[in-house]
Amino acid sequence: LCHRQSSLVNVSRAKCDTNSKFFTTLNITLVNNTIWADIVLVQDLKAGFRGHVDVQLRLTNAKKFQSLVQTDTDYCDLLSTLKDSLFRRWIKSVAKNSNFMENCPVSVGHYYLKAWHIDMNLVPSYMLSGDYRLKALAYYGKYRSKNKVTLVECIVEATMYNK
Secondary structure, eight states, X not given: OBOOTTEEEEEEEEEEEEOTXXXXXXXXXXXXXXXXXXXXXXXXXXXXXXXXXXXXXXXXXXSSOEEEEEEEEEHHHHHHOOOOOHHHHHHHHHHTTBOXXXXXXXXXXXXXXXXXXXXXXXXXXXXXXXXXXXXXXEXXXXXXXXXXXXXXXXXXXXXXXXX
């Protein structure tokens, strides 16, 4: 079950660090609670790159964020499957406002995201009001290993208000 429009999400921060061997540009801008991105990829992202997502929550008056859910997925496998999942629905939502590749390999080129907002129909209904931090990592190799090659690491912070 997902929220309806009786909830609101205010995005307060979006920041990414990139591996310069893969990206020359990755700028993220917040405008009127929408996310814009300008990306220049200078090396193909071949099959085998993974995405690790950690959704964290800080309840009202708490000082620290606590991890709610983590997922680690082979991005190309996810895109090639017909299986519906929450993660896949999020990718499709982003794709509507971008020229991001929905298949692999992801070719060298200029990519953009224009005025994307969080679709409340994609937010699980059990999510509580509070401050959220989403940590996303794209990489090659094994998570938390010395051989891991980080492609990009992003943090997005937002506050959700349930009405």
